[in-house]
Amino acid sequence: MVHGPYDQLNPGSPSMKYGICTKKYPKALIKDTVTGIDGYPLYRRRSTDDGGFTKQHTLRAVGEAYDTTLDNRWIVLYCPLLSKVFNAHIIVEFYNSVKSIKYICKYVNKSSDQAVFGLEKDGAQVDEVARYESGRYISANEAMWRIFSLPIHAQNLTVQHLSVHFENGQRVYFTETNLQQQLEEPHDTTLTAFFKLCTLIDFARTLLYCQLPAYYTFDGSTKCWKRRVHGAVVPDHIGIYQTDALARVYTVHPNNRECFFLRIMLHHVVGPMSFKHLRIVEGHVCATFHEACRRLGLLEDDAQWREALEKSATVWSPVQLCKLFAIMLSTCQLYQPLQLLQKFKENLAEDILLHERQLFQDQQLQFKVLEVTNNNLSIYGLPRPVRVEQPVVCRKILREMAYDREELRRHVETxxxxxxxxxxxxxxxxxxxxxxxxxxxxxxxxxxxxxxxxxxxxxxxxxxxxxxxxxxxxxxxxxxxxxxxxxxxxxxxxxxxxxxxxxxxxxxxxxxxxxxxxxx
The missing domain is CATH 3.40.50.300 (P-loop containing nucleotide triphosphate hydrolases)
Known part of the structure; x- marks a missing residue:
């Protein structure tokens, strides 16, 4: 299981290209196996000082023989047991990354190996066109599999994708001829059709949105949910059948806050009949889906974020603290951001530069949020600052205007x-x-x-x-x-x-x- 050696002594080797081995031999000698930056492992290769072995080898190249020394840098990865049992060169490697698995699957699923062969009679004139023919080599096991028409692909479980969107926020496809019709009566999505089903069928009001595909199938032509006609009979419900179909609700990024909370509500509210019905908690109509999730106790508290701000406030400047709070708003899904803002308002506002305090008062946090997320504070449920000056909130513009005009006037006059x-x-x-x-x-x-x-x-x-x-x-x-x-x-x-x-x-x-x- 030795690769080469290929170097300047044998530049004509198939593994050599532009004077370098394409298989990246010789490998580096390392004490322990580690994972490389590309996800592939770098295997342990012992040096002579660490218990490794060397062997003298005679390399024959370009009509001459050279003596060279081999060590673990040239050894191909192998399993001694497999090599001895099958009496063959067998490469064995250990993969632990998605990239490596994709590499393996590429070889498993690729087509049959290609072979080139020639046909000619003894003494016949050589025909360059007919001499070589491209064919396919099929091994014995693959040939039998194809002869008996055994399946090479199988799919188990039906997967139904379920959409998530706001009211009147579904995607609509239209042309010049049906534009007005699509505006007035847009097609139902899996979500809006679920609301209509819950208003008509009692059994549907006992299901979550993600449980629906097990009992109903979505008809793409009529855009409505229909009962399944096959499967296990559901007790106490005549004509209802249950299958092993799975639902996959489309993911929503947490930065899209309200839609993210809408998706959470769809996984916890049974039988909703409208978007408004999703926001009703204990008889109270919540203003937002975030408030509804908070009332249902589906959100964690802000204890860890409060502790992080308390520790940071002791050593960080207000500018750094504002940036940290802005990152928390955009990525950490704070439970009650307004309470955190009120608790650390003094820490966020102290030691602000004098010209910013005079011109923009409490807009420091707004600037940091804009710098990090390009969103206003109202997106995160916080009050927007009251601006008495020109409504300039772009920090790049503030930087270009943050000059002492009196000093500039003296410079011009001088x-x-x-x-x-x-x-x-x-x-x-x-x-x-x-x-x-x-x-x-x-x-x-x-x-x-x-x-x-x-x-x-x-x-x-x-x-x-x-x-x-x-x-x-x-x-x-x-x-x-x-x-x-x-x-x-x-x-x-x-x-x-x-x-x-x-x-x-x-x-x-x-x-x-x-x-x-x-x-x-």
Whole structure:
């Protein structure tokens, strides 16, 4: 069970390509078996210092013989018992990842091996076209399996997928001819048909949504549930049959909070007749599915999240604490987020920068939630902050406006008289275009050391002092450092990194993202 050895002594070996073994031999010598980064195990291969063995081997290649030393790096994985019993080379490996299992299944389920053979008569002229023929090799056991027409595939248990959606939130397919009809009377889904079935059949009101396919089958043409006609008879219910059919309710990501809680209610409420009926708990109509789940006790409490915030509040800054709370809101499914907010409100608000406290008051948490999830606080059941200033909630815009205008005004007053004639011409040209809101491109061309950066920084200060937002963008990081608030074009405009090799390059800026709002 030795692979090779293949190296520079035998470059013509089938396993060698571009001077490297395609089977990645020799392997590394390691003390214990570990799992590699790709999911495949790296097996223990003992060195001579760790009890491994070596053997002298004569390698014959290119018409010559060479003496070489073999060790465990060249040994192929094998089971001594199998190799001895079958007297054959048998590779044995242990797989423990999904990727490895898929690799095995690929070989199990692939088609038969292909063989090439030739047919010719003695002394006949060689026909290059007819000489070789492509055929299929079928082993004896596979041939018998096919001759007796034994099944090669079997499917047990019927699986019915069940949809989850809000009221009037189902997917509707329409054309130009049936648009109005689909708007007025859309087809029922498995969920809406379940509600209608519960209003008509008493037995259906004893079932959960996920139990329905065992007793009913969904007719795709009429979009309604029908009784099964085969199966085990259900006692005390005439004409009802039970099968082993399974239901698979479509998954909903926890970030889609209300739909996620709707799915939970469908697994715990028996025989609902409408979306409103799902929200009725002990005679009380809940405003949301989240409230209904909370009243039924289907949600855990916030003890572990409360403890995490308490520990973090002792060592973390308010900015870090706000970000942690925002992550909890978006990923941890808090039971009562409003109570956590009220408990740690002072910790979240202390030590905020003075200009943010003056301009935006209690919007620090809102900014962090927007930065992490791009959602408003109302999505998570928390009150949105009352804004007395301009309703700007984009943190990128806040950063571009967080300049001391008084300091900028002093900078302009000090440096504007120092402009030379041509510098002032460029300075006035840019400011006139900004004042007139006219688009255009101004290219400032001058030798190094003549004040291009000085003019650019003065323009930035003048625009920022007036309350507008200029974007200082440079082509390189070194050039960006010479501009106040400067950034590279790849960072500010989300340019693709392989710009020169892309046929149709597109900036990676989503329509409603914070970067898009800043550019607007």
């Amino acid at each position: 440096n504007e008289p120092l402009l030379l004639e041509k510098q002032r011409a460029a300075y006035n040209t840019v400011l006139e275009k900004i004042e007139q809101s006219s688009s255009g491109m101004v290219f400032l061309h001058a030798p190094g050391g003549t004040g291009k950066t000085f003019v650019t920084n003065l323009i930035l200060a003048e625009v920022r002092e007036s309350g507008k937002i200029p974007l200082a963008i440079a082509s390189s990081g070194i050039a960006a450092t010479s501009l106040p608030g400067g950034r590279t074009a790849h960072s500010a405009l989300k340019l693709p990194l392989n710009l020169a090799r892309t046929e149709n390059p597109v900036c990676n800026v989503k329509k409603n993202s914070r970067t898009a709002r800043l550019l607007q």
